[in-house]
Amino acid sequence: MSYAVGQELPAFIIESVSAEAMKKxxxxxxxxxxxxxxxxxxxxxxxxxxxxNQGPANVAYVMNMLLAAFPGGRIEAMESKFVDNVYAGDQLQAGGIVTGVADGRVNCDVWLRADGQRLVISGTAAILTQLVL
Structure with missing residues (x-):
């Protein structure tokens, strides 16, 4: 599969954050x-x-988006900044954009937004898309 700088990654949607899931x-x-x-x-x-919602759960939504966008890929590095809280009932959208492609790695800016607009996580990720020796 090929990737290009500026390519938007497919969104990963959580329809409604569950208070029951927070207990788990x-x-x-x-x-x-x-x-x-x-x-x-x-x-x-x-x-x-x-x-x-717990911060690690929010990061997991971004990771799920990356793994869905890069089938067979591996998250090699990821940095995230918590910008705001995620609340029970929020609809979430994880997304990203390709910022670099080289040597079997794809670099991306990533984010998580609540209710279509409120930024709750921003960050970067490097995805290993093929074996690099």
Whole structure:
């Protein structure tokens, strides 16, 4: 498969972030932070009126987008910056754009947006698309 600088990657959509899934992520990540589990804690901290998704889950959405965009590829490096929170009920779209192609690697700018516009993650990724010796 060929890739070109400026090529937009296919979007990866999460229709609605699940508060129930956050409970499972909390167990998996051993993260008992109540902002993921108890809306009253979120309100008391002035962080909104819905529970907040775990950061690693949000990064996983971007990683899923990359793996779908590069079948058989491997994420060689990824940096992400958390810009805003993801809340229960948010619709998410992970996307990216190719910024470089060389030696079996594709470099991309990547992002995660909530509700079509609010940037929640920005970052970069390098995808190994073929074996480099």
């Amino acid at each position: 992520w909390a167990v998996f990540l051993r993260d008992p932070n109540p902002i993921h589990l108890d809306v009253e804690v979120v309100k008391a901290k002035g962080l909104g009126s819905r529970v907040i």
